[in-house]
């Protein structure tokens with residue numbers, strides 16, 4: 025029978041069928057300080073060992089400071105959480121990349137960067153943005169803390185199979201429009217719960233043309249459309265990206281792996297439960313105006329009115345969102361001033377993001393009433409950016425250049441906004457209070473974030489030219 029990529033990866037990992045559910049083998053388990061302590065406590069209580077410590081990798085990312093390497097820089101609670109991760113990894117023989125290690129960074133940035141994520145793998149992490157790794161054609165999804173314990177103990181996980189959705193982005197993307205704009209436009213189209221219960225496969229010319237890092241930006245936000253996971257079939261770009269990475273296979277293993285990876289495509293006659301098609305040429309730089317990622321419009325569109333929505337729930341939600349965001353129907357983006365700009369997060373903190381941002385930053389200065397920070401996704405990204413002197417460009421333009429971590433994406437450290445602050449943010453969530461109580465988040469691409477920093481309001485990044 026014809027199979028989708030999702031079917032192929034799923035079927036290759038079935039350990040046992042348990043009624044409606046399936047016990048899946050897990051190839052890679054990533055852990056961080058926030059969702060692992062209770063899982064380890066559970067194991068320790070029952071005197072269990074980690075079944076495959078060699079398949080488990082840890083990093084510190086959420087609760088760390090972006091100004092100091094000291095574990096106590098963000099207070100005793102954060103320090104305790106970080107130390108607990110270190111003790112657990114030590115005790116269970118798990119490779120940890122703590123603050124100060126050359127491999128440290130946001131969990132979804134370091135996994136791919138180290139070659140830990142390969143096509144056809146099952147990848148889990150106690151973190152909803154694990155979907156990022158689907159960019160490699162790996163079935164990757166976030167799990168809860170009790171499931172983290174289950175995977176640590178057994179290297180398996182009970183799952184129910186999702187429905188399949190094909191999202192095709194046809195044709196070529198206009199110049200100056202980015203992967204972030206594609207995924208925001210997709211979520212705008214299907215809604216923030218539009219893919220609930222589905223695994224999405226992204227395809228079409230515009231997706232094929234994206235680099236691996238751009239594909240990660242797309243898959244990263246699958247969860248923001250409600251999807252269980254997002255996938256992109258591996259191709260030559262995937263193989264080239266993985267070639268020579270620290271944990272990539274070598275020699276004969278590499279050749280065998282590559283021929284397996286090349287089989288990981290959806291069969292031509294396979295069918296999906298739902299198909300959505302977008303025309304790439306219609307996508308323009310996107311900005312969220314509301315408090316979920318589906319409340320998004322193009323930079324040249326005016327803020328909508330609740331009356332524009334027929335659905336009573338959407339109408340009400342728009343009304344509430346506009347109030348919270350302090351916006352008025354009909355307002356144009358050039359009239360919306362920002363107080364903060366955040367470039368970072370597992371969506372947009374990789375080297376290509378920083379290069380694209382720096383190119384625009386080089387053309388001007390951050391407005392004096394705007395606080396703008398750049399937080400690289402990992403130590404490796406930071407070092408590469410510094411080799412390329414991107415940090416110099418950012419600092420000369422008036423941006424702060426920070427240490428790697430999740431930072432202002434969710435403010436589990438001291439990078440927090442105050443009530444009423446308005447932030448152009450390259451992250452992935454814009455719900456009420458996400459970056460601090462009462463703060464207002466607008467999700468944008470790195471290019472659009474820099475454009476907002478330089479003008480003090482939202483502006484079309486394409487006007488900054490080549």
Ligand SMILES: CC(C)[C@H](C(=O)O)[C@@H](O)C(=O)O
Nearest residue numbers: 058059086150151152153434
């Ligand atoms: C802290 C963690 C559990 C959380 C997640 O699962 O996504 C965080 O990474 C986030 O982005 O909100």
Ligand code: SF4
Nearest residue numbers: 153369370430433434
């Ligand atoms: S960068 Fe943001 S979205 Fe990504 S893992 Fe960290 S907190 Fe979650």
